[in-house]
Amino acid sequence: MPRPRIDRLSAVLALPLLAAPALSAFGLRPNRIAQPQALGWAEAFGAPTAAALAAGTLLLVVALLLLRRPGLRMLLLAAALAGLILMLGRGAAILLEQAAPAARVSPGLGFWLAAGVLVLLLVDAFARMQPGPAPRAALLAATLAAVAALLGSGVLADLSVAAEFRLRAAAFHKATADHLVLAFGSFLAALAVGLPAGLAIQRHRALRAPVLNLLTLIQTIPSIALFGMLIVPLAWIAAHVPAAAEAGIRGIGMAPALVALFLYSLLPIVANTVAGVDAVPPAVAEAAAGMGMTGAQRLRMVELPLALPVILAAARIVLVQNIGLATVGALIGSGGYGTFIFQGIGQTATDLILLGVLPTVALAFLTSAVLDLVIASFRMQPP
Amino acid sequence: MTALRWIVLVGMTGALVLFPALFEPVLRPFAPAGGPVIYDRATLAGLTASHLMLVMLAMVPSTLIALALAILVTRPAGAEFLPTARMLANIGQTFPPVAVLALSVPLLGFGTRPTVLALFLYGLLPIFENALAGLRGVPGSVLLSARAVGMTPRQMLVQVEMPLALPLILEGIRISVVIALSTATIGSTVAARSLGEVIIAGLTSNNPAFVIQGGVLTGCIAVLVYDVFGLLILAARRPAATARIRSRG
Amino acid sequence: MIEIEALTKTYGGRPVVDGVTARFARGTLTAIVGSSGSGKTTLLRMINRLVEPSAGRVLIDGKDVARIPEVSLRQGIGYVIQGYGLFPHWTAARNIGVVPTLLGWPRSRIKARTQELLHMLQLDPAEIGPRYPHQLSGGQAQRIGVARALAARPEVLLMDEPFGALDPLIRRQAQRDLTRIRRQLGTTVVLVTHDMNEALYLGDAIAVMRDGRFEQFGPPEDIVRAPATPFVADLVGETGRALRLLALKPVGTLLRAGQAQGDPVDAAASLSDALAEMIWTGRDRLPVVDGRGQGLGIVTRDDILAAGRQAPPA
Structure with missing residues (x-):
């Protein structure tokens, strides 16, 4: 300059x-x-x-x-x-x-x-x-160290939001556990289903449009609507399948929220798996086939490793989305940080809202930052 | 297949909004014994109109401002803000819509205003990100040609960059509108008039019939809006195809 | 006429174009040859001010381009690039008409001009005009790119690897078209290429560029016969130089009076073509005719061989 x-x-x-x-x-x-x-x-x-x-x-x-x-x-x-x-x-x-x-x-x-x-x-x-x-x-x-030091030092202990926390320490820890189960549990389930599904429709082109259209349709449904409407079938299952009821499946609570988040998670995972494998250069796939790799070997040694950054990008999208949407689950009694948010709205208690919002945003931010780092370090590696 | 989808969506939406009583026999089994089957504390038509109005009120300014920002950071004068803008957009995505909604309440009280503010704020990011991707995605050779034929920066923007970025911009607006439709539903927890009222009423009074009515209607509207944007995007992406349709019509 | 005076462009202190001075005569085609990074594209872009010079100036017909507003300067200069840069959201016809539109020509005149150009480039206006760039073949897109550059009748046409994306057969045809159009319109062309054969085929003058400077600037014969530096010699190629030289000159330049047997050769054909015909048919002289088949005289093998020697015959 x-x-x-x-x-x-x-x-x-x-x-x-x-x-x-x-x-x-x-x-x-x-x-x-x-x-x-x-x-x-x-x-x-x-x-x-x-x-x-x-x-x-x-x-x-x-x-x-x-x-x-x-x-x-x-x-x-x-x-x-x-x-x-x-x-x-x-x-x-x-x-x-x-x-x-x-x-x-x-x-x-x-x-x-x-x-x-x-x-x-x-x-x-x-x-x-x-x-x-x-x-x-x-x-x-x-940043994490600074936040931890700040919270541990008690410097902010006189703020109202800290008082709200002290009143509800046990509930807060329960909410944290519920929120993690909702966000990460539904993600893992979606990964277990979505990854194979993505690989399958990547190979069978005719299935692509119908599957992706259906998943897009699900993603488009507003969260409360999907959460609410899942109550009906789950209540029916709980009423008619004793084993399910014993496993804790009820019309309201954790089960419909987990199912809804699982359904929302499918689209990014399936779509990115398809896109990731699609993006493997044809010459590489051909070379792998040419040197006599079986389909499974090609998948494990070539296609999945090359598609991994794109699939991880889906993981980031899904987890950030789930952490945010899990708050809505509080409306159907699923627990999680949303409980504080909606209680706070009901009582017009800003600090209670913050007690729900701050950890939700922090969790989403942390997850996103960590996954961004993982993705970036994969991209930095020589191919 | 597509035609069937349109017919089902438009038919369901229209019937639910205009003739909700038609669904009484279907919903009866879900309602509590002796309880109301069809939501009657407000007309579904009125709630739908109010719901869409919330989304409109937020999305119009959201679109204008997000587009203006995306244009700004892709001009030479604003280029130094680009990395910051992208990082902020990236961070902003981690804010859940519910959080934005909940934090608008202490600022603006209950009702329409915090909901519109939340929809507006949350709508900015997808539109900004997509507009940015669209504007930055214009091929270098096309930009070079535009300069070389003697277009002014303004002509380049209006005649070349914006039309080429339009499909992605519409894609961004579509994402924002779908999120806004969903968040507007939650807006009824802060006393904004929207279709969420029906679902929430069903949840609080333990009446699945209400939940289904509200849920199916909001779902249909969201998918319908999504599909309408799909048509717009298709039209924007394929100038050749639309030119033919226009000349035929 | 384009005059370049001590033209320099530096990026971060490093000269990309380094004090180039040259004149490109009106109505000629100057080919600037160089490898990538030689500064040839930067030099070309300083003529229509897509790149602003760090020092020196460019004059077109005596006018300093720095004094002409960028926009009107560029509207008066045609520009063709390798990928053509057609506007993907406009039809071929609208792409061609872009500069006239910017200049505010009436619609009917733009339409007439577009049709005229499509005809000139041997494209059917009714068929090709309404197509979008993605519906065009490579050769068609290239011709639309040229038509767009010529639409407002520019005096000067700048071309940056205009044939680079074409396969060899279509490239030949495009090069022939350019020569034909240039004769027809008398446009001054500056063409950048990395292909010496293309430069030799098209250029009235050739500038060999390396590290931001002209290593040699002169007519094609000089470049082939007397390369000024080892780099130029390398570009022209060590082998077959005589045949290249012969390929540059038409038969008409060695015309003699006399009679010869067999099929005649066109006066516009190159000496190398004539020599090939002699070898093939075992003759040592060929009758020469003009474009209409009128006998002009003969050309002899000895004359051709003499024309291909390193030093011109005394």
Whole structure:
């Protein structure tokens, strides 16, 4: 670059970042479902600290406008984000000391805005480094460690969402187990059925269109509709097949949700298996046949390994989709994080909603990031 | 086969919306003894209209903004935002629609507004991603030719890039609309008027007849909308075929 | 006429085109030959400013192209590339009419011009015009590409490997078509190719390009007879140079008065063709006729052999 230029994304985001300290940093409620009272940083830390924070934000914005090296930007932004979160936790503690025993403190709009902008800029700095799998793995590990340290340290223990968690620790762990069973169990079942099915219709072209059309049709049905309508046949099975009822199959609960998620999972797995094997270069397949490999050997030694990245991409799609859709299962009593979300909506308790949303998003993000890394490392290997 | 599918879908949807009483004999066995068989707290036609309106209200701005963003990051002036935009889109996909819906409630209260906001936000990503893929997928030789014949950047966009990206853009809108139809159903848990009301009513009052009515109707509408987009995509993808249809008609 | 003055393009400090100066005369075809990475495509693209020069300038008929707005400059210059870059969502006819449309010609005039060009390229307007690019054969697509480039009657036509995607038989035909059209229209053509045979066959002048510079720039005979550098010699090929030289010249250049027996040869045929005919039929002189079959004289074997020697006969 011949002349220094200001960073354009920072210029766009400077205004919201500068406005954030002026907006409410906290919401203070006399009890868990009352309307929040918006409080600024000054109410928790006093005017001088709040002024220093505003000045610090201004300095940060100037630095971001001028600094163009992504590595430096990442360090600066990570430090700023850490500082912001620590101040949130400390501020919540101060506010609670002065408030009634049942009072709750949640992050306010200004906090969310500042955190959002900082995360956006972090993502931007990281994207500009065009990172390979190794730096991405390192960042993921560092983020996980930071989150674990943050949650373990108790810095955020005074926030309302942490209070919601303490009230429901046992239910939360049960929900986590249910959510994992729903998302991963249905995926494994779909893999066991979808992979062979995909290989079969890859070889029998006439079956392709009908099978893929049917699976697309299923994917198109809205989630509640499918979940709900599966109640009817499963209730019938439970009523007429004693063994099934003993195995825990009932009209509502885990069973219809698992079946629905299994059905939703089939399309990506089957379609990507077909696409992955289709994409094996004909010359490679021909060479494999030419050197006398049997059909099974060709599948195991050539076609499946070459199709693996595409099939893994399907696994990523399915798992992220399942983790999200499993929340809907709460409406038919399947358990999982959705329970908190819909309870929270019912009670207009934002922090209870967050108790369901945050782990769902974290789980989906983690799964997606790990699978992305696995896929990228497969693609990096020499063929 | 295709014709049969259209007839079944349109017939089922139309009958369920306009003459729900026709289904009473079929649904009777599923209803609790003595309980109502046909949902009567609101007309299915009204709920369907409201459901579709929610989706429209969200999808029109969603499409416009997502397209504008995709166009921006594929212009030279916006190229530096491309990696960031792609990474953000990738991260955004991990947010479940329900999460977006649930978090809209504290911001906007109950009813139509949080639902529309959630549908709008969640609709952006598939349209953006597909538009991006479409615009970036225009062959280099075609872009070079467009410049070489003396098109302005604007002419290139309107006359060459957008028409060539159109099938993928429509594909993105289709994905978003199908998700929106599904999320609008869940919107009834935050008191938006949609067909989800029928299903939720069935679930809470233990009346499978309601669940089936609502479920079949939303399913039919979703598949119908999906198929309509399929026709549009086909038309956009095969200019030759549509030109022939037009000249014949 | 196209004049190139000290034209340079650098990418990241590395020159891709390095101070090239040359003139391409009006109505001629200049073939720029080089391997990939030699800078030939970059040079070509600086003429219609698809690539902006780092230094130097290009003049067309005395006008500096940098002073002409990009869009109108390009609308006045035809451009044909290897993959043709036909717009896949438009019919062949609409592809041909794109520049006239951009120029705002009336619809009827565009239609007439499209038909005229399709006729000139020996394509049936009613059959080929409404087809989409994916419905065209390679040869047809190539001709549509040429027609599109010629639609607004450009003075200058730039071609970048225009025959590269064609199989050998169709390529021959396309090359013959180009020669015919060029004679008909008098267009100045600059053609980039990696194929020396193609350059020798088509070019009035040949520029051999390597590492961003012209190694040799001159008429085809000079290139074959006196390669300026080992690289040029390598491109022309060590063997069979005499026959290549003979392939460049028509029989008409060695005409003598006299009589000869047997089938006559056309004055436009190459000397190598005439020599082949002599070897095949065991004659040492052939009668020469013009296009209408009128006797012009004879051509002799000794004259042909002399014309193929390394140094021109005194």
